[in-house]
Amino acid sequence: MSKKILHQITMNFCSNCGSSELSQVVPPGDNRFRLVCCRCGAIHYHNPKIIAGCLPLWEGKVLLCRRAIEPRRGFWNIPAGFMEVGETVEEAAIREVWEEAAAKVRLTGVHTIFTFTRFQHVYIQFLGELVGGEFGVGEESLESKLFCEEEIPWEEIAFESSAFALRRFFDDRRRGRAGGVHLGHV
Amino acid sequence: MSKKILHQITMNFCSNCGSSELSQVVPPGDNRFRLVCCRCGAIHYHNPKIIAGCLPLWEGKVLLCRRAIEPRRGFWNIPAGFMEVGETVEEAAIREVWEEAAAKVRLTGVHTIFTFTRFQHVYIQFLGELVGGEFGVGEESLESKLFCEEEIPWEEIAFESSAFALRRFFDDRRRGRAGGVHLGHV
Numbered sequence: 001m002s003k004k005i006l007h008q009i010t011m012n013f014c015s016n017c018g019s020s021e022l023s024q025v026v027p028p029g030d031n032r033f034r035l036v037c038c039r040c041g042a043i044h045y046h047n048p049k050i051i052a053g054c055l056p057l058w059e060g061k062v063l064l065c066r067r068a069i070e071p072r073r074g075f076w077n078i079p080a081g082f083m084e085v086g087e088t089v090e091e092a093a094i095r096e097v098w099e100e101a102a103a104k105v106r107l108t109g110v111h112t113i114f115t116f117t118r119f120q121h122v123y124i125q126f127l128g129e130l131v132g133g134e135f136g137v138g139e140e141s142l143e144s145k146l147f148c149e150e151e152i153p154w155e156e157i158a159f160e161s162s163a164f165a166l167r168r169f170f171d172d173r174r175r176g177r178a179g180g181v182h183l184g185h186v
Numbered sequence: 187m188s189k190k191i192l193h194q195i196t197m198n199f200c201s202n203c204g205s206s207e208l209s210q211v212v213p214p215g216d217n218r219f220r221l222v223c224c225r226c227g228a229i230h231y232h233n234p235k236i237i238a239g240c241l242p243l244w245e246g247k248v249l250l251c252r253r254a255i256e257p258r259r260g261f262w263n264i265p266a267g268f269m270e271v272g273e274t275v276e277e278a279a280i281r282e283v284w285e286e287a288a289a290k291v292r293l294t295g296v297h298t299i300f301t302f303t304r305f306q307h308v309y310i311q312f313l314g315e316l317v318g319g320e321f322g323v324g325e326e327s328l329e330s331k332l333f334c335e336e337e338i339p340w341e342e343i344a345f346e347s348s349a350f351a352l353r354r355f356f357d358d359r360r361r362g363r364a365g366g367v368h369l370g371h372v
Contacts, residue, residue, distance in 0.1 A: 012202055012203070013199055013201055013203065014199065015197040015198060015199055016197075016198055044201075047236065048269055048271060050233065085234060085306050090301075090369055109367065113275055113296065113310065115275055115276075122236060122275055124299065180295070181296040183274075
């Protein structure tokens with residue numbers, strides 16, 4: 001299942017030897033085109049990145065944040081961000097809720113795994129309980145707010161992954177269903 | 187929550203401008219040390235990678251493969267491997283079962299999300315049904331075999347993520363529990 005071209009090339013120079021001679025070849029034993037240095041032979045792999053997030057719940061409402069940064073500045077989103085080296089996925093989700101909504105959250109389960117194949121991102125989103133119902137506004141947010149289902153600003157949701165997670169959450173609740181992970185992609 | 191040092195540096199030259207002058211600084215607006223080019227200012231992020239896998243089931247048994255490649259050559263493992271750009275997590279898991287066990291699998295749910303914080307890997311492992319009960323030996327395997335619980339070679343399991351997934355699977359089955367995702371890390 002080889003790919004004719006790499007989806008995204010962000011490398012002008014080999015990070016191993018500094019050469020600018022890089023080409024796309026299928027390395028021996030591999031079945032995909034990779035960015036390979038013609039001088040030192042280093043193979044530069046590109047892999048999808050993880051975005052960890054959590055939908056905080058409080059008294060039947062969900063907590064969303066309005067983004068203060070691009071992309072999608074001004075749009076509402078489930079607190080989420082790039083997982084960092086040295087933390088677990090769960091820690092990343094808890095940290096993001098703290099950074100974006102100044103809120104503590106107790107994770108209650110995995111809710112969605114959503115792949116953006118084109119942007120090479122995988123969202124892992126949890127459900128969580130907002131500890132004490134308290135929240136604020138983090139540095140990367142313009143505003144934070146609890147919404148009931150009827151109040152969700154569907155036209156102003158930042159990313160497809162968040163709209164997907166919100167729809168599945170409300171669907172599950174209506175059906176009295178809980179605990180399953182929803183898989184999605186775009 | 188800043189980190190004093192990066193966990194792993196694999197870059198000798200800036201991949202943007204080719205300079206060898208890279209240093210660890212906390213960029214403006216960030217709260218962690220990053221590898222930054224002193225010449226062009228490019229910030230080089232390091233993020234965890236996803237390993238997608240699936241535990242194939244057939245008539246109460248689980249399918250494991252004996253690794254033909256390092257690391258852990260000769261040890262038994264749940265079919266899994268690095269997720270590639272352009273595919274979903276589900277597609278990656280199905281592809282890995284095909285590549286390692288020459289088997290088709292129908293995914294039935296997410297089973298574990300396991301973070302190796304030190305190695306910067308996140309395993310996303312599914313459960314799946316082995317289609318038709320048929321399997322072979324893929325290029326990266328020495329052997330493939332169906333095991334019942336009593337036959338599992340616990341001392342010869344390749345990775346902690348696989349031992350975790352197997353233990354949780356058999357525990358769940360004994361308790362008649364199904365559908366929940368198990369979170370683990372090491």
